[in-house]
Amino acid sequence: MPTEVREFSEEALDEETHRQILSYLQELESNLERQAVKLRDSEKRYKDLFEAEQKRSRELALLTEVGESALTTDRMEDYLESAAKAIQRNFSYYDVAMFLVAENDHTVVLRSQSGGYRGVLPLGYRQKIGEGIIGWVAEHGETLLANDVSQEPRFLQAFPDEALTRSEIAVPIKVGNVVRGVIDVQSQSLDAFDYRDVVILQTVADQMATAIENVRLYHQTLLLKELNEAVIASFPSAVIVIDGQRRVVLVNRMFCQQTGLTEGEAEGRNLGDVLDPDLLRETRLLEAVQSMLETGESVELADVTCLDSYKNESVVEIRLSFLSYGEESLVLITLRDVTMRARRTARMALLHSMGNLLQRTLDLDHLLFTVLTCVTAGPALGFNRAFLLLLDKDKENLQGEMAVGPGSPDEAGRIWLEVGQHYRNLEELVQAFDAAQTRNTPIQQLVERMRLNLTESREAVLARAVNERTSFKVQADCLDPAQPYPYCEVVQAPEFAVAPLVAGTEVLGLVLTDNVFSGKPIEDEDLQLLTILCNQAGLAIANALAHEEIENHAAELTRAYQQLKETQQDLVHSEKLATVGEMAARVSHEIRNPLATIGGFARSVLKKPDDVERVKHDASVIVEEVEELEEILMNLLDLTRPSQATRRLESVNVVVEHSCLMLRDDLEKHPSVTLVKELDPNIPEVSMDSHQLQQAALNILRNGIQAMPDGGTLSVRTHAEEGYVTIAISDSGVGIPETALSRIFMPFYTTKIKGTGLGLAVTKKTIEDHCGCMEVTSEENRGTTFTLHLPLIAREGTEQSEQGAA
Amino acid sequence: MKTILLVEDDDNERYLYERELREEGYRVMTARDGREAIAKVEEESPDLVVLDINMPQMDGLDAMGKILDRDRKVPVIINTAYSSYKDSFMSWAADAYVIKSGNLEELKHQIRAALQKSETHTH
Numbered sequence: 013m014p015t016e017v018r019e020f021s022e023e024a025l026d027e028e029t030h031r032q033i034l035s036y037l038q039e040l041e042s043n044l045e046r047q048a049v050k051l052r053d054s055e056k057r058y059k060d061l062f063e064a065e066q067k068r069s070r071e072l073a074l075l076t077e078v079g080e081s082a083l084t085t086d087r088m089e090d091y092l093e094s095a096a097k098a099i100q101r102n103f104s105y106y107d108v109a110m111f112l113v114a115e116n117d118h119t120v121v122l123r124s125q126s127g128g129y130r131g132v133l134p135l136g137y138r139q140k141i142g143e144g145i146i147g148w149v150a151e152h153g154e155t156l157l158a159n160d161v162s163q164e165p166r167f168l169q170a171f172p173d174e175a176l177t178r179s180e181i182a183v184p185i186k187v188g189n190v191v192r193g194v195i196d197v198q199s200q201s202l203d204a205f206d207y208r209d210v211v212i213l214q215t216v217a218d219q220m221a222t223a224i225e226n227v228r229l230y231h232q233t234l235l236l237k238e239l240n241e242a243v244i245a246s247f248p249s250a251v252i253v254i255d256g257q258r259r260v261v262l263v264n265r266m267f268c269q270q271t272g273l274t275e276g277e278a279e280g281r282n283l284g285d286v287l288d289p290d291l292l293r294e295t296r297l298l299e300a301v302q303s304m305l306e307t308g309e310s311v312e313l314a315d316v317t318c319l320d321s322y323k324n325e326s327v328v329e330i331r332l333s334f335l336s337y338g339e340e341s342l343v344l345i346t347l348r349d350v351t352m353r354a355r356r357t358a359r360m361a362l363l364h365s366m367g368n369l370l371q372r373t374l375d376l377d378h379l380l381f382t383v384l385t386c387v388t389a390g391p392a393l394g395f396n397r398a399f400l401l402l403l404d405k406d407k408e409n410l411q412g413e414m415a416v417g418p419g420s421p422d423e424a425g426r427i428w429l430e431v432g433q434h435y436r437n438l439e440e441l442v443q444a445f446d447a448a449q450t451r452n453t454p455i456q457q458l459v460e461r462m463r464l465n466l467t468e469s470r471e472a473v474l475a476r477a478v479n480e481r482t483s484f485k486v487q488a489d490c491l492d493p494a495q496p497y498p499y500c501e502v503v504q505a506p507e508f509a510v511a512p513l514v515a516g517t518e519v520l521g522l523v524l525t526d527n528v529f530s531g532k533p534i535e536d537e538d539l540q541l542l543t544i545l546c547n548q549a550g551l552a553i554a555n556a557l558a559h560e561e562i563e564n565h566a567a568e569l570t571r572a573y574q575q576l577k578e579t580q581q582d583l584v585h586s587e588k589l590a591t592v593g594e595m596a597a598r599v600s601h602e603i604r605n606p607l608a609t610i611g612g613f614a615r616s617v618l619k620k621p622d623d624v625e626r627v628k629h630d631a632s633v634i635v636e637e638v639e640e641l642e643e644i645l646m647n648l649l650d651l652t653r654p655s656q657a658t659r660r661l662e663s664v665n666v667v668v669e670h671s672c673l674m675l676r677d678d679l680e681k682h683p684s685v686t687l688v689k690e691l692d693p694n695i696p697e698v699s700m701d702s703h704q705l706q707q708a709a710l711n712i713l714r715n716g717i718q719a720m721p722d723g724g725t726l727s728v729r730t731h732a733e734e735g736y737v738t739i740a741i742s743d744s745g746v747g748i749p750e751t752a753l754s755r756i757f758m759p760f761y762t763t764k765i766k767g768t769g770l771g772l773a774v775t776k777k778t779i780e781d782h783c784g785c786m787e788v789t790s791e792e793n794r795g796t797t798f799t800l801h802l803p804l805i806a807r808e809g810t811e812q813s814e815q816g817a818a
Numbered sequence: 819m820k821t822i823l824l825v826e827d828d829d830n831e832r833y834l835y836e837r838e839l840r841e842e843g844y845r846v847m848t849a850r851d852g853r854e855a856i857a858k859v860e861e862e863s864p865d866l867v868v869l870d871i872n873m874p875q876m877d878g879l880d881a882m883g884k885i886l887d888r889d890r891k892v893p894v895i896i897n898t899a900y901s902s903y904k905d906s907f908m909s910w911a912a913d914a915y916v917i918k919s920g921n922l923e924e925l926k927h928q929i930r931a932a933l934q935k936s937e938t939h940t941h
Contacts, residue, residue, distance in 0.1 A: 612921075
């Protein structure tokens with residue numbers, strides 16, 4: 013380049029110079045262009061470098077963030093959430109979704125999402141492994157990049173908006189060769205991803221795989237640890253391993269808890285030095301170990317009762333067994349505290365025995381006493397006092413029924429002293445029931461004052477116990493002062509318990525109990541026992557009430573039966589008079605006949621009063637008929653008249669003789685009839701109404717004569733049978749047809765031309781009034797025999813008096 | 819003169835009715851029970867039968883049945899102390915049912931009416 017500057021004029025420029033300048037300028041120009049290209053190149057290079065640097069720093073930031081969140085969160089959900097957010101934010105991806113493989117049902121599950129599609133699919137959305145891009149990646153464990161999803165057959169549109177997706181990249185999260193999850197990134201631009209995205213996502217995926225694995229392992233470990241601790245904690249026995257010299261080789265945590273020794277303190281010491289001396293003595297454990305070492309046989313000491321270190325009664329079950337450990341033989345001792353089990357068993361036994369006692373009596377008072385004794389007795393629930401209230405019939409009021417317990421602290425002291433001296437078991441206590449004594453105690457007077465209206469005091473504890481059928485333990489100072497507690501003055505203990513007496517769906521009442529004198533707190537277990545007892549008691553009381561009702565019914569029935577019997581006797585008596593209609597018809601016939609006759613003759617007399625013979629005849633007929641009427645009336649009265657209880661011991665023979673005397677007229681009218689008497693002189697006297705009996709015999713004798721219009725033999729025999737005197741009256745007359753035999757004792761039944769039909773009915777009644785009986789046998793044209801049996805000893809006060817009253 | 823068969827078990831009543839009916843101008847045959855009545859009817863046909871029921875040997879209703887078997891046209895009047903037989907099926911066959919009374923006018927009236935009726939029938 014020339015350094016000398018010359019002024020040029022156009023004319024001055026020669027051709028050569030001009031050419032030189034032009035070529036210089038051209039050179040300069042091309043030089044400049046080259047420089048510009050170079051500049052653009054380097055500018056682009058710098059820009060690329062800058063962007064790469066920036067992306068790198070984002071990658072780093074992402075990795076750092078993902079890594080950090082792995083450290084700071086121990087919940088998988090939180091971790092996946094923050095990882096998705098970090099990826100999406102750092103790379104401005106349109107959408108990032110995290111899927112984890114669910115091993116149990118062969119799916120991948122959406123666990124977190126960040127970006128444009130967040131919330132479209134619910135967390136927990138499942139896609140089958142092998143389905144869609146994500147499923148494919150989960151199945152194959154390889155990254156899949158689709159920069160134009162319309163060309164990608166594995167692309168699956170899971171929701172409508174996903175139609176906008178143009179590019180998708182899915183990277184597996186693998187632990188070893190196992191796919192644990194998939195990172196899925198989507199974009200709504202074509203060609204959104206390049207190899208760097210693949211690299212960075214794979215890096216993140218690796219990092220996440222580690223973190224996920226850690227979290228999983230962490231949880232597993234945690235679980236195992238908890239499990240172990242739980243198992244150990246719940247292992248119920250103290251375990252001691254000793255060697256042949258009885259030195260402690262090993263103890264477990266339970267042992268340490270129970271003895272208060274640490275493992276270090278226990279190990280190496282002699283078995284006899286690490287266990288409570290009382291326990292050793294009561295269980296004879298050392299002897300058991302000795303015998304086991306000698307015989308080589310396992311030993312089991314079941315349920316040994318002893319006092320624990322707090323002097324509480326406890327029950328232990330001990331097992332000894334051999335443990336082989338190399339050459340040495342060790343003894344494994346397990347000491348199991350079965351106090352609770354033993355207590356439960358004892359409770360069951362107690363409930364059982366109380367249940368038995370409750371079933372023993374159906375007497376309501378005794379039963380209530382049994383319930384209350386079970387509540388208060390030392391060998392049972394052991395409360396100080398117990399009150400029993402029953403609901404009245406309308407279920408309106410609770411009324412105090414019975415109470416058991418001391419009336420005052422002094423009395424309490426005295427009773428407990430006595431109980432201490434003469435121990436009585438529950439059964440003896442229950443059997444000591446004395447109704448009068450129980451009704452007279454001071455506490456009984458208290459309970460009888462207790463009364464509560466359930467409707468008026470719905471909220472009172474006692475009402476609630478009934479209405480809600482629930483037991484309560486009540487702190488007295490928690491009672492609502494607004495509610496009426498008529499038992500406040502009664503219950504002065506700081507707390508009391510109340511339990512309903514339930515029978516099926518019905519509440520019968522409740523038991524109220526406290527420890528007013530001893531102040532012993534009421535334990536939940538006490539309340540539980542009380543509740544169970546009251547359930548049993550409820551059923552028993554329902555039974556007793558039902559029984560009482562049945563007894564009342566039975567008494568009613570007895571009364572009704574008595575009435576019925578009386579009515580029946582009346583009826584039987586009426587039966588003797590035949591049915592009322594028949595009776596009336598017969599009576600009217602019997603009376604109308606003589607009446608009509610009398611009337612007829614009387615009119616006839618009036619018609620011809622001057623015909624003296626005629627009047628005489630008619631008048632005599634009238635007299636005769638009136639006599640007949642009178643006789644009918646007399647017999648009717650005899651039949652219906654109550655028998656008199658006036659009886660005397662008299663001879664049947666004398667009665668029969670009298671009847672025969674009275675028969676004299678009849679015999680004179682029937683001279684062809686012969687009377688034969690065979691009276692046993694040795695028969696005993698009978699308690700009787702001799703006049704009635706005489707009439708009875710006479711009736712039969714007259715029947716006999718009338719049955720023999722052509723004459724025959726009428727015989728009377730008396731003799732004694734076992735407990736009876738018998739009168740047998742036979743005739744040799746026409747006999748009674750068999751069809752008529754059953755009716756001859758019916759009033760107004762007659763086969764005679766003349767006769768009222770009342771004689772045999774009256775006779776039968778007389779004999780029955782004497783508690784005797786009467787038989788008849790008859791054969792047509794051969795004769796009839798009536799046999800009267802009279803008992804030697806009249807059954808005083810039984811049928812006789814009843815009949816007298818009827 | 820009309821002949822009446824009087825069947826009555828009670829002696830006094832039989833005597834009374836017999837006398838009263840004779841005084842009324844009838845010829846009266848008597849029987850104490852159903853069996854005797856049937857025998858009498860066989861001997862001689864009465865123009866009318868007065869019959870007590872519930873007699874011992876043969877019940878009046880039985881007797882009536884037998885009498886009517888022989889002679890369907892003879893009028894029968896039941897004369898009884900029982901009112902309860904009035905509704906009895908057998909009683910319907912009788913021409914009248916008279917309940918015994920000291921006043922015999924009813925019986926006499928029924929006898930007249932029955933005889934009159936049977937006369938118009940025969941003529």
